[in-house]
Amino acid sequence: MTLQTSLEQPAPVRQIANAIAGWIDRLGAVWVEGQVAQVNRRPGVGTVFLTLRDTVADISIPVTCSRVLFDGLNPPLVEGASVVVHAKPSYYANRGTLSLQARDIRMVGLGELLARLERRRQLLAAEGLFATALKRRLPFLPGTVGLVTAPGSAAERDVLENARRRWPAVTFAVAYAAMQGPRSAAEVIEALERLDRDPSVDVIVIARGGGSVEDLLPFSDEALVRAVHAARTPVVSAIGHEPDSPLLDLVADVRASTPTDAAKLVVPDVAEELRVVDTARQRLRGGLHGWLQREQAALDGLRSRPALADPRSLLDARLTEVDALRERARRTLEHRLDRAADDIDHHRARARALSPLATLQRGYAVVQDAEGHVVSSVAGVAPGATVSIRVADGRVAATVTATETATEEGEADGRQ
Structure with a gap:
């Protein structure tokens, strides 16, 4: 039944509280799971007051049960226990509180709990x-x-x-x-x-x-x-x-x-870490010492090489090579100059052999007429003509007294 209220006709608190109590009273019994957060047993009171807490949310609700039900639980109910309660919701109108009236409380067994x-x-x-x-x-x-x-x-x-x-x-x-x-x-x-x-x-x-x-x-x-x-x-x-x-x-x-x-x-562990640091330090020291030894050995090997032990040895060897090359170049140049001189002599001899002067030196002469033309035939001159005879060492001026024609047999015919 719905209450009819208005601003002009409000309902009193008792009526609202009783209505809430009536609505909740019509609810049936429910099974509720939770954890017992508090147990309150008052001397001389036949009711035990419990607080049932939700296992996840921060929500709790009061629970009341009879002392007979509470004392009959085996094992005894203690704070922190997980339970399943069969209870009916109840609203106490005088204080405006909601609680559960427990009808049965069952402990959650270990197997069920696990x-x-x-x-x-x-x-x-x-x-x-x-x-x-x-x-x-x-x-x-x-x-x-x-x-x-x-x-x-x-x-x-x-x-x-x-x-x-x-x-x-x-x-x-x-x-x-x-x-x-x-x-x-x-x-x-x-x-x-x-x-x-x-x-x-x-x-x-x-x-x-x-x-x-x-x-x-x-x-x-x-x-x-x-x-x-x-x-x-x-x-x-x-x-x-x-x-x-x-x-x-x-x-x-x-x-x-x-x-x-x-x-x-x-x-x-500080002792273990110190041992690890000491071990790492020893390994680093050993590695560095080994590296230095290898580098020193490599340096000694380089210093022991002839080029570094006596740098002049390379210069001496190159100096010997330069001297040999210089001597070889000198001999080659001399040979080439000698061959060139011989070629020049040969060419000179050939040129001299081809020169008209050489022919003149062998006793030949060149006859030229008064006009300077070379006389190559007796027909070119006449008796009484003036001619110039070129010999090896000069000229001879002469007058033609007679000419003579050579025959095929090599004999000359006398002519005036």
Whole structure:
């Protein structure tokens, strides 16, 4: 039934509260899953008051149950237990509060609990929260190590002492949180986010000692897993011992089997690093010494070569070659000059042999008439003509007294 209200006719608070109570009362019983965050048993009261918290969101709702139902649970119900409650919603109009009236409470058994954790793991893995590609490498030497753990716990002592034993100068920023119970996941998330906002923190370690599956349930909380996934700082999970594997181990960047192992992962061992540096120094020294020896041997080899041992030896050899070439050139030039002189003599002799003067020297003469023409026939002159006779050493002026014609037999006919 809908209430008819208006500005002129408003409904009183009691009417609205009773209407809400009536609407909720018409709701049937429901099965609700959650974690018991608080148990309040008041002396002399037959009702036990519980607070049921959602396993993911920060939402809780009051639950009431009879003392008979509460005392009949086996094992006894304690804070932090995971339960499934069959309850009917109820609205208390006098205080305006909503609660659940429990009719049945069933503890979540270990097998069922592990099955639910496995389903949760599969769902988160399908979202990619556990992907290997998202894992970040830890810094070699962090400036400040963030630590989330319980105050005064053995895990805190193990991480601090072992880390400082390995690297005495390491600095820690410790954020305390409950590591067990219904508020554990929320406090760990708050501590993680506080350290993640600190720019000086280079790596965050979440450490807790061993425990039962129920004790380690907060570290499989979906909200915590998502908070670690969203953190900008690398996270190391050091929960429990080697066999323990909460979902936090899967989403963390590095999983440590124990808190002691986490201390070994986040800081290097100063003694081991000094040994590595010393070994590297020795290797460098040995390599440099070997290189110097090889270079010295190469230099000695170069210096032992004749060209460097006695630079003049090359000049002496080249000087000998130059002298030999000079002597050879001199002989060749002399031979060529001698042959050229002989050729000139031969040409001179041939030219002299062809010269008319040479013919004259052998007793021949050239006869020219008065006009200077050479007389080659007796017909060219007449008796009484004046002629010039050219001999080897001069000229003879003569007058033709007679001419004589040579016959075919070589005899001359006398003519006047």
